[in-house]
Amino acid sequence: MSPRTKEQNDAIREMRMDQIMQAAAEVYLEKGIQLEIRDVAVKAELGYGTVYHYYKNKHMLLEDLLWDALNRVESAVLPAKTGDVGSMLKAESFSRLLLTKCAEDLSVFILLKTVADNFHHFPGNRFSKLFADFQERIYLPFVEMVREGIGSKTAEKTANLIFGSLVGYTALNIHHHMRSEMDVEGIVHMIFSGIQSKER
Structure with a gap:
């Protein structure tokens, strides 16, 4: 048997990393x-040593996740950020895409929940850079869409209400094992109908 090529090794590494990440999100x-590295190894159906080869501790694993x-x-x-529609439609599209991604990808839900909880489960300032990047790349552009869309001085408060609603709705569905039944369109429509009628 001939040795594996670099490409084959890279493909195996990527597959293992995906397997570990998915297991880590579930655990x-x-x-x-x-959670412990051992728990992730069991869930991923990999040897403890294999997971430990990639991640020396759970904090490194969660940081990557x-x-x-x-x-x-x-x-x-x-x-949604680059679409050619009005700001409120952009904000609505943004929320729909975000909620859809939460339903598909547990690690995205974990990120949003962790940001909402201000990383209070994690030691020290390990995630301050992640939080700053989340603010710059996700949260503040969304606040700006809301501000332009409703012309409100309370855009950040409104954006927080929307984020909180999306995270809470996802949490209910995940913890009751109903993720596949999430009504993305219905919940986004309900949230934005309420915001727009209140702002009128």
Whole structure:
């Protein structure tokens, strides 16, 4: 048998990383910050040594999970940020794309929930850069869409209400094992109908 090529090794590494990340997201939802590398290995059906080869501790693993989720969120909402429609329609589209991504990807939900909780489960200032990047790349552009869309001086308060509603709705569905039944259109329509009628 001939040795594997660099491309084959890279493909295996990428597959392993995806497997570990998916398992880590599932274990985090079950155990929170109490998760251990061993738990992730069991969930991923990999040897402890294999997971430990990639991540020396759970904080490194969670940090990668959250940074990866941030990049996927940014890609998911890009069409709303660059769309050629009014700001309120952009904000609505942004919310729909964000909620859809939460339903598809547990790590995205974990990121949003962790940001909403201000990383209070994590030690020290390990995630201050992640928080700053989330603000710059996701949150502040959304606040600006809301501000331009409703012409409100309370745009940040409104954006927080929307984010909180999306995170809370996702949490209810995930924890009751109804993720596949999430009514993305219905909840986004309900939220924005309420905001627009209140602002009139």
